[in-house]
Amino acid sequence: MRRKRNSAEPQTLVGMDSSSPLQPQISTYPLVAGGQRYRIEDVYPRVDEGRYPVKRVIGEPVEVWADIYRDGHDVLAAALIWRRETDREWQTEPMRFHSNDRWVGSFTPHATGRYEYAIEAWTEEFATWRHGMDLKLKAGSLTELDAMEGADLLTKAKKGSREALAIIERACDKFIQSGNSAHLLSDDLAEAMASSQERRDLTRSLLFPLIIDRPRARFGAWYEMVPRSQAKVPGQHGTFKDCIERLPDIAAMGFDVLYLPPIHPIGLKNRKGRNNAVRAEKGDPGSPYAIGSPAGGHDAVHPELGDIEDFRALVAECKRHRMEVALDFAVQCSLDHPWLKQHPNWFRHRPDGSIKYAENPPKRYEDIVNPDFASKDADEIWKALRDVILFWVAQGVQIFRVDNPHTKPFQFWEWLIKEVQHLHPDVIFLAEAFARPVLMKGLAKLGFTQSYTYFTWRTQRWELEQYLTELTGYPERDFFRPNFFVNTPDILPFHLQGGEPWMFKSRVTLAATLSATYGIYNGFELLEHEAIPGKEEYLNSEKYELKSRDWNQPGNIKEYIKQLNRARSENAALQQTNDLRFLNIEDGNVIGFVKRDLEQTNVVAIVIALSSEYHNFWLPLNDLTASRDGELHPVIAIQNVLTNEVHPLEWGGARVSIDPHRDPAAIFRCLT
């Protein structure tokens, strides 16, 4: 039942004008005997009382709960109204009473974009009368006058369909002719009246914003690849053509997103050398994060990689492999960026007239400068950066990994993401902020589709459980979508520096099963682990030099990753993050959890070793159910998705072994 509707009087947050000095006098406060009889409170889902949007993916029902109440004993009705932000008309779904004063309703958007929803509540005058009639009938205290009051209501109902109005008229006539109140008590009439009478005391809640994303926003395996290292000949600068040749290998591992660090021209002035040396040696390629050279800026391609046509070919070829390209969006400019000459006002100058390069005292970044968001021309900077994104969208890019967003104004990102998604609602933004929790959540709230996380450093069972409980709890689950990276060009965590295969497998399984979106930075599959001593950083970082690798070198875990990604694609339970329950396994060095898809037809139990010894333990799965043929059944067995081995459940669980030196994890499908 979906009806188009007009607007009603909205609830306001602040009831009075507090700016004028009030004289002590009577009737200072607005007297609104008519409006807002209903209170609509504790609405779920909502983020900061509707200040920020809730996030869902397409096809996922948006279930809305609220406390709805008014004074007295009258019968109330409530509806959920919703629309795309660009629509004029509201769509309507009825809400149903749950318990006490709690109501629930749901709607399912089938297009990506920005939406808003609200709740309307009103008094059902006829249902109130009918409820009283029922009670009086039972008490034997019904009078003719009671019936006449109901008939009176019939004569006032004028808004319904022709059919409804006919039912009402017929009931009215029959009652007048016979005086028999039974004619007023039929279910047909009650339904006709519900749709035909005035919605008395109609009250509307605040509006709550909502973003509907495409499924990739929630589920995807990311592969970070540095294009210039993809040449087959060691020492040669890789090109987009080389990248294309690498695609079958990456696609075979089951990745969905090919993420490239910046592909733009690299500055020459103050260029960084190998291992972040202040001075580059001849031939050093520089950091791709020093964007801009005489060859162009943010909307250009580094000439050594190829040209824009080559890039478009890479995008197209990725598509053929069911992958898509994600680009890095880093706001800073090298000292050779065209903007420095074109728009000197966009940058901050020092008392001697020089441009102020980036710094975070006492650190100085002599090879880059940041646009000055406090500049008088900041509006132009905002627009130019938006246009950079729109340019790459026009080249077929729909995913952007944003570098260090927490060092640029939050209101800028909020605006930029809205602007881009208004035209291109399928565009995904990943926030690369490894910052304080409040900042990371703030970026997710303002609109970033996905976020980097602290997962990279969380290794103990208690801290993994605590962190995931936080991310999948309220309200975080409604706005923060984690993307679990096991490593990045900047981060080689201590636990990987031993190069043990079981640890690499354990980490990638944790990432790929705890979070629906995860990623690896290339070299992980080869167990690369040479660190700067005492630091969680790669020695000879690819950020400052070309790398050459044997992508099939012995000991690689590509086959393991392939199987992992296949399990993800075959089990809907692993394509979402929030339905997660940890299992109480006695062995503290094994983490176990259950995930379920929305319909609960796919229920998966996962166990992962956090230490290298052999583990034999009891897997408690008491009371676990799964849906089959539309009904919930108890789980009676679990099946290893790799080996197909079946363990029947006995005494509510099963005894399971893990040998980390073979496979540090097991994924079980639950059978009913």
Added chain:
Amino acid sequence: MRRKRNSAEPQTLVGMDSSSPLQPQISTYPLVAGGQRYRIEDVYPRVDEGRYPVKRVIGEPVEVWADIYRDGHDVLAAALIWRRETDREWQTEPMRFHSNDRWVGSFTPHATGRYEYAIEAWTEEFATWRHGMDLKLKAGSLTELDAMEGADLLTKAKKGSREALAIIERACDKFIQSGNSAHLLSDDLAEAMASSQERRDLTRSLLFPLIIDRPRARFGAWYEMVPRSQAKVPGQHGTFKDCIERLPDIAAMGFDVLYLPPIHPIGLKNRKGRNNAVRAEKGDPGSPYAIGSPAGGHDAVHPELGDIEDFRALVAECKRHRMEVALDFAVQCSLDHPWLKQHPNWFRHRPDGSIKYAENPPKRYEDIVNPDFASKDADEIWKALRDVILFWVAQGVQIFRVDNPHTKPFQFWEWLIKEVQHLHPDVIFLAEAFARPVLMKGLAKLGFTQSYTYFTWRTQRWELEQYLTELTGYPERDFFRPNFFVNTPDILPFHLQGGEPWMFKSRVTLAATLSATYGIYNGFELLEHEAIPGKEEYLNSEKYELKSRDWNQPGNIKEYIKQLNRARSENAALQQTNDLRFLNIEDGNVIGFVKRDLEQTNVVAIVIALSSEYHNFWLPLNDLTASRDGELHPVIAIQNVLTNEVHPLEWGGARVSIDPHRDPAAIFRCLT
């Protein structure tokens, strides 16, 4: 440090106009490169994101917490601004950084009334520069240019006091003459710059409303007395003069508030008889809740009680005994109320033209009618009811117990309470709603000063602990002030029907120590307990007949109540509700808890028996501290406030006995 300030750009809840159909085009969203660089979130205290006021009493500090953040590494400052709603100017208190992104500040209003507060955050440009200088000095990378940037900032600071501007000018001159950057790094200069430079990126949070009540709103012992039963001669109708003669007895017990059920003329038509009989016998006095007769309505006094001068005398005499009168405010009218003739439009009429009396099907209340809040003249009803309150305020009444507020529109109460408190901020409203939790909390949120509670029926330790944990938790503690009644004219709970003295004492101690405000209905002190069989109601209810009692009858517990109220008045810890911690006593039939006053100078431990047998148990008081001479000290002994007996603490506690047949409770003052 308190400064007067002007307003700044406020944060808004919804950033865009969503009513116009948006065409897909660029720059749809407002581009505000300048404003709202700060995010101010998770503000505490707040109720429903500022929709409803937080409550405090006069002299109590309002401590405000918030997450405050922006992008980047600049030094920020924040202030708490606040004012009475009727003031134009804001007062300002600095906020200080706590940890991560959390800030805290506090202010203390010294007058009752409605206030509002907000948070402002801005960037300290000079402090940011100075912080960078410190780091560069340590790193030895300071340049002359760095110093010049600081000097540049000095020349822009123009807003400070004459003294501050002089400090700045002097520093600037010295630096220019000497080139020595030390002149720019003094603490004096930093302070002068903080007050003199422009507050860059100034962002203001939402406004949060606040009610400051007088102390009686939080702390008071209520005695409910039916005036017409106070005659000395049995069968005679009591008068206000009789009431005055009762005052010394009630004051001696230590009560603060004398609460009277309605004192207005009582209707004759359909008057109720004894025990709620539909038909009154000759001489039956009727229910005082059937308000109105030819002698007058809500602003008149029942002639048999006396006249308005007699009532004023009662009010004055109460004051002499350090008590005050609370009146009942019941909206309904008897069929003889003058309003029925004066304002027929205020009432609902049935199809036969008769006035519709009150009903909650199948129950009918034939002796009363309710004003129709859906009437076209509802505005007049609102004003007339407000004027009733104002009339009684003019007679010296400052406390109103509102009968059944949940059956009248919530927006009406919100308006009425604001209207009355705007003129008379010391007026207290107690909501008598025994309804669903959401409704009871809704009434407290909209402005009722105090609320009746479910305490009356909570007898088990777990349910008392659970209920108090809810009421003293967040956000309830900020808006819901409980008033724990042990009985009412309508409620004689099952646990009192046995008439056991230990149970009466246990219940009144629970009420008087768990909640800072509590009450008894007269007769409780005499252990009255005759019920309608099977119901939690009094037989021969005083609501429908005159009662005559011997107020000193043997077995009364007046002396016990007197001691209890004295303990309350002597221990500030018992004058507040929210600082409450339950103790883990092994005996499940003893409840124990600790309360502390704001300064923690008065710390009290209370144990109360919930069953009649002798209890001997370990009272665990580990880690308990109290403040003395401004410092916290460990508690080393506890002293019974009645017997003065001292128990030294050993092994973090003490062994304690309770014999409920002597005293079912003990109150201990903690000694350091």
